[in-house]
Amino acid sequence: MSLFDSTPLAAASQAPRQAPLAERMRPRTLEEYVGQEHLLGPGKPLRVAIENDDATSMIFWGPPGTGKTTLAKIIAQRTQSTFIEFSAVLSGIKEIKQVMADAEKASHMGSRTILFVDEIHRFNKAQQDAFLPYVERGTIRLIGATTENPSFEIIAALLSRCRVYTLKSLTEEQIVSLLRRALTDPDRGLGSWGIAADDDALTTIASYSSGDARNSLNALEVAVRLAQGRKEHLLTKDLAAEALQQRVLLYDKQGEQHYDIISALHKSVRNSDPDAALYWMGRMLEAGEDPMYVARRVVRMAVEDIGLAAPEALNLCLSAKDAMHFLGHPEGELALAQAVVYLALAPKSNAVYMAYNMVRGDIQTTAAEPVPLHLRNAPTKLMKELDYGKGYQYAHDVEGRVADMECLPPSLAGRRYYSPTHEGREKLLAQRMEEIARIKADKRK
Template identity: 55%
Template structure:
């Protein structure tokens, strides 16, 4: 690997040089896992690394090239176009003649246009180069199908707080490339704040650590929480993901939406995002609320919440905050009903109380002659044979005849449901 410039940022100086130094991604690099096997057996395919910023995509590509004895070529859509791609392939063909494999690292492959992506295909097909693409975007939407079919997509995850903490400790001890010669320490509050605020981004952790070290007053060997806040230009919010305040804030968020207060809901959403809460946790709670507290009063609420989750997974942060804001304000202002929630709980309670009651004969299927002789399906009336697609018929077990579980409130779309249910009752009385 190339030597690092001494004045380079800490994250660049501390870039891992071997698999043993690499932090995280054990689902790909652990013993017996896909990427480690490719490297150890030297059977490398063209790859696309898909993951959030600072998770190690570029570093891993460098390590792969070094471990397999390959020539590494960095390529960016911002720097070059189709002409430069062809020149790289020409050089790769010359190197291949001498038995040297070329790994072409395509940074931010999602930014390449169709013509540029098309230009990669011949060389990949012939095996002139092995492409490793890196992207923060879903490659299903950003990479053309012919190129995608020739690459294996590997999903990289954000680094966990304990992994980020490991990077910090290593940087503070490493005298060759890190900050070890300064003999610094970091207190637990500052370390926890930094690893939470970084949101899985290793580059951000190391570069912020370097800023904090530069801000330290003379003869002060310990990086404190206050100094780390200054380095990040961000205050530590009272929000412990595993403690009481976590549950207090999420409770306030849910109750604000349930109470139809979009301003309160947005405020508590902002509190969670600013404190580093996982947006997917927030979105899952929103999906539950859409069904539990809105239900059929606005059936589109559940669609909105699920669509928000899918859209966020495609986009990520920081733009994902806009998707969250739209979904939160929709749910907060939607008409509310918990009738479906109450209904399923009432039905479950009845099942636990009365047990497995027999299915009435007339609504059982009768696929065999014996079943027909025993009265299965006898007397069943097919609803579509009747006017309005309805005919009165009992669907509950005999012991529960007339039992009601679902009682819509009449809010929003449930008004239409109530009207339909009233019509059904009237039709039944006519018979």
């Protein structure tokens, strides 16, 4: 791959007629772009950065079909930059170094390069390291796209040199507007086919897509082809449902939708109803829902609603997630079912969840006080002279292994966040907390 062999962006944006509808309808300007108002609305951070021609590298983090690639191409066009698209699945260090060398030559001639890396989380540390010197020097402007949390998947050195923008799934209304545009566009879309669609048909397709614009447009193309094959001039809900097959029947706007069903699953678990929990999980999986999405939500239930009443629940759910990933469909679904039944029957506690919410509230509303001197390390002579560590009591050296020592900042001294329930294992923790309180009280006496 060579920078000088690349096709100009303006030419590349003209998708051929045989390309999938989603590719042909890819927005070319910010005015055509739909969604992400929290980033692209007037005065919003990404909009300001684009309008000011800010050359900072960035990471787009969001679900599939939210417009990450499209946005990178629009930025390249707005800033008159050469656009190079990389796939982390297909490219290695050799290709990276070649493009970096070409970009450096181009920069000396006054040309700017945007390097777009799709699925950047798939690059290993060495591959990500290869970008660093060029990003630092401004030889390239890196735009990475990822569906995974950048904090875990992208090396700190690279992440610190990029701004991270979180993209959200498109709403059903936004998807419908995209479908209408595609249906009526005679040049890039399906306008020349002479097929209209009723509201229910478009809503049906939109609800199927789960916020993924690419999926919804490609599904529309399938449905329109089906209507044309039957010489129908109106795309109806029934035709759309037939084109989308079983999945749409379970995610119809008039029925239980994606978010309604996951809510029903979560609340059934919280209410200790294993039968209902299994049913709602089955509804999602049989509808074609991504099993890893269900797995993530099941792990969330373990930490939010079970907590320390049954701490083994978290390990069980993480094991179920791994089993699902390892076994795939349909065998792995049994592991998720096992986890869901266990969570439903397990003792419940949201004490840690509530405690952490209180902590976050205090952090946001109180001053960020310095760490008390007695809790600070004193590795140097100067620090000792400044009383770092003075008054610290080593718990292992005192009776009961508990020192009567305040560990919170002065303004929060005595604050209690965690109040354990008397459910399951947490009952033992409550007893231990009472014991610790007695030990401290005796020492004060």
